């Protein structure tokens with residue numbers, strides 16, 4: 047209702063409007079009021095009445111000013127300090143600008159037409175560039191894996207530098223590249239790949255050449271290859287060129303050979319540091335010691351040299367290192383051959399006697415085997431072989447001449463039928479020779495050779511000298527000599543055959559002597575006729591009736607037998623007593639008595655046989671054969 | 680030249696097996712029965728090994744010889760140590776046998792050359808040629824055979840005669856496994872007395888069960904190493920005194936190295 051009233055009342059409306067007005071917010075009004083306060087100084091009725099006119103006047107003056115100004119602008123008047131173009135000028139200039147803009151725009155359109163082509167070219171260039179940079183990446187990767195860096199190349203090729211671990215890295219790389227190239231070949235690119243391979247091959251060639259020279263130089267100045275890992279690597283690399291490897295190893299061997307030879311001479315003449323050990327040549331007067339020490343020195347040198355050679359060659363995985371080492375050792379030990387041979391040959395003379403010579407050949411043979419295991423097929427072994435042959439030969443010659451000399455001194459058998467002095471001397475010689483050679487396990491054939499060379503002529507001589515004696519003396523003398531030989535020989539090995547042979551010889555003599563002894567006993571006991579009668583007893587004949595077999599004849603035999611039982615030795619042959627061996631004497635005696643006993647036995651049986659009609663046989667022959675046997679035993 | 684060698688030694692790849700690595704001096708079997716009393720390597724030896732002063736010297740070698748009556752068990756001793764085997768059957772040594780064992784002592788490579796000689800009389804003429812230049816002498820006897828103990832002085836005398844410098848001497852009783860504790864004590868009593876008389880270090884071992892075998896040889900290796908390195912140190916020092924910059928010492932005590940050393944030191948000693 048109220049609003050209806052307000053609308054209806056214009057005054058209320060005005061009031062409300064004024065009330066609502068907020069001057070402080072109305073800038074225009076504030077401005078107008080400010081302007082107003084510049085000329086409305088006095089608030090009086092009169093000034094209030096004039097205010098409207100005043101405002102309108104002012105407004106007019108302002109419009110006039112504007113008009114004047116615009117006029118000036120249009121006419122292009124120079125006003126104060128400003129150059130103000132006339133509007134017409136502006137207009138014509140704007141027109142001109144419009145025109146040139148249009149021109150430019152059409153030009154632009156034309157250019158745009160043309161750059162479109164460029165743009166598309168650009169895009170295609172961009173694509174090419176992308177591809178190219180891709181390719182470049184691939185290429186640099188390729189170079190990285192298929193080419194050496196400049197540093198690596200210098201490492202491989204500069205001869206004046208020392209070999210370092212980097213060298214081997216580069217070398218391995220070039221080999222690896224060469225290997226990889228083979229794979230690469232399967233993907234085409236033949237020309238490039240071949241080129242790379244050629245390049246790598248040439249690098250390797252130079253590198254190996256360089257390595258070869260360095261290694262050779264190292265080998266010349268080497269102390270102990272064990273401590274030099276670069277050298278080991280170098281040798282391993284040089285396996286690719288067996289010839290170079292061989293040269294290097296040869297160089298090493300040459301150096302060691304000289305060193306070993308020098309050390310050998312030092313050991314001979316100077317001795318060890320501070321004179322320990324003493325020089326080997328101090329013992330030159332004792333051939334066995336001298337030769338033994340020299341050979342032992344050589345033997346003791348081999349392990350160290352072997353160790354060194356193994357250390358040097360341990361990188362060789364492409365061939366059998368044991369063979370290489372053996373070859374190197376053969377080479378290294380060659381240097382000692384000459385001084386060794388010289389000295390050995392000097393020592394080996396027939397003058398030192400067969401026993402010492404035999405010892406020497408035993409020693410040399412021992413070292414032939416021992417050193418031969420370490421360095422077979424070497425000049426050293428060849429030298430030892432030669433020297434051994436020479437020594438053995440000298441030994442045999444010397445033995446022969448000694449045997450000959452002693453044989454000449456052997457006297458004919460003396461009265462006592464004991465072996466002459468010379469036989470003993472010869473046996474002493476044999477003993478000396480055999481015990482000298484005993485140091486090493488001698489071959490049976492060697493022993494029997496030595497034995498033959500002494501015994502064969504000796505036995506011959508014995509047979510010869512004994513041949514001039516009566517039969518029994520001959521047998522006894524031979525038995526004595528052979529017995530002596532047998533007992534001195536039985537101390538040695540490898541002479542079984544010879545001992546058997548001697549045993550056979552003695553057996554023959556024993557048989558002969560027993561036979562002789564038995565015959566002599568039968569004769570002494572007067573048993574000869576009894577024997578004959580017993581054997582030739584005819585049928586039906588009574589033994590007791592036969593002359594010589596009657597109880598009184600038998601009685602004389604039995605008395606003699608009793609005497610023999612009392613002193614069994616009394617009836618022995620003179621030669622029997624001269625036998626050296628008690629057991630031989632016993633054998634002969636036993637065999638002879640056995641013969642007698644068997645006759646006694648027959649006789650006893652015959653006497654006790656009732657068919658022979660002996661009266662009271664137990665009183666004729668009271669002793670049974672067994673009792674007699676026991677008494678004689 | 681020498682420099683590059685020293686560089687390469689450090690790069691050595693090969694090492695001795697663990698039980699052949701010695702970094703502390705192993706003690707004697709009985710403290711009361713040894714003439715070698717030191718409880719550690721000599722200071723100059725240790726410092727030389729640490730500082731690589733011996734680098735130019737290459738591989739070191741010492742030589743040990745083993746003597747004693749027939750069948751006391753010398754070869755078994757060596758075979759047990761070098762090959763870890765034991766053979767009940769007796770097989771006589773012909774002349775001499777050889778083995779070598781590699782050690783690393785204070786990280787320095789070292790070879791022990793072992794010469795096993797024959798006890799049979801007939802081989803004596805060969806065996807005795809190996810006595811010269813020995814760094815250590817092992818006189819072996821059979822603990823179950825007192826006669827073999829009584830032969831020891833003669834064996835040692837032979838070995839000493841061949842050497843002007845006294846080597847290290849060990850008296851070792853073998854076949855410990857065959858004796859009861861009580862029986863052993865009785866023998867040990869006599870053996871230690873013998874050891875004292877011979878100025879030797881006493882050990883007892885069994886090759887059959889391996890008792891003391893490794894420690895015994897480690898002890899030998901360490902003691903010979905100690906002696907030879909300290910001698911080398913002395914020689915380096917004396918060569919410095921001579922003021923001859925060219926004097927370098929070479930390696931081994933083996934026949935060959937030894938000779939070279941001898942030559943260089945000629946000025947040093949007058950008995951040549």
Ligand SMILES: Nc1nc2c(ncn2[C@@H]2O[C@H](COP(=O)(O)OP(=O)(O)OP(=O)(O)O)[C@@H](O)[C@H]2O)c(=O)[nH]1
Pocket residue numbers: 747748749750751752753754755756766767768769770771772773796797798799853854855856857884885886887888
């Ligand atoms: N029970 C036992 N037997 C041993 C031991 N050591 C060695 N033997 C035995 O002793 C015997 C001789 O051993 P070797 O080592 O060959 O004797 P050797 O001292 O080398 O003899 P030569 O070479 O002739 O001087 C062999 O039968 C071995 O089995 C041991 O520790 N215990």
Ligand SMILES: [Mg+2]
Pocket residue numbers: 753754755770771772795796797798
């Ligand atoms: Mg043996």
